Amino acid sequence: MIANESPPILSRTVALRCFVPADAPKMFAMSREPGVRAWLPDQVYESEAHALDVVRYLIESCRDPGTPSLAHYVLGVCARDLGELIGHVGLSPLDGQVEIGFAVEQGRQREGIASEAVRALAEWALPRFALPRVLAIAATDNVASCKVLEHAGFQLLEETVRSLHGRSGHVRTYERAAARDEASWVERASGPHRA
Secondary structure (H helix, E strand, O other), X not given: OOOOOOOOEEOOOEEEEOOXXXXXXXXXXXXXXXXXXXXXXXXXXXXXXXXXXXXXXXXHHHHOOXXXXXXXXXXXXXXXXXXXXXXXXXXXXXXXXEEEEEEEOHHHOOOOHHHHHHHHHHHHHHHHOOOOEEEEEEEOOOHHHHHHHHHOOOEEEEEEEEEEOOEEEEEEEEEEEOXXXXXXXXXXHHOOOOO
C-alpha cells in the first residue's frame, strides 16, 4: 500500500474510514446487539473501556496496515449521508491468505449497507495489497451473512465443518478474486477518486 493512499473509501451510500477514539461508545453498543452476540461472540466487549482498547488497536492497525495476510485492517462503516458509525468491515489473516469480515448495527440491516461495504473494501483491497483473492467465511445457518457475501460478488467455494468464532459447525467459504479488466465498482458508484 502506498503510504499516502488511505481511506476514506466511498461508495454510493457508505463511507469506510479509519476509527477514531470517539467511536468506542458506539462500538460497545453495537457489540451488545443480539446478532453480534449470536454470530460474533468474540467481538462482544465487556465495557466501553474494553471497546476503547479495541478501537485504539484498530487505529494503530490502520496507520500502518502492512499486509492483511499478517495483521488486521478494519475500518468503520458510516452512512455516507449522515457520517455516523453504523458498523465495521475488515481484513484479517487466515492461513496465509486474507479473510473479510463485517457487521452492521441492527437498525440498519436489510438496507444493502453490508453488501456495499464488503464489496467496496474488497475491490479497494485487492489491488492495493496485490491480493489474488479475498476469502469470507460465514456460518451456514447465518443466512443473512451468506446473502451479503453473494450480493457483494463473492462466490461459494465450499461448505465444511470447522470452528468459527470459537464454535464448531457448518460453515461456507466464499471467494472474491481479483478482477483484471473490470472497472472498479467503487469508481462506478462514486466516480474516480483517490482511496
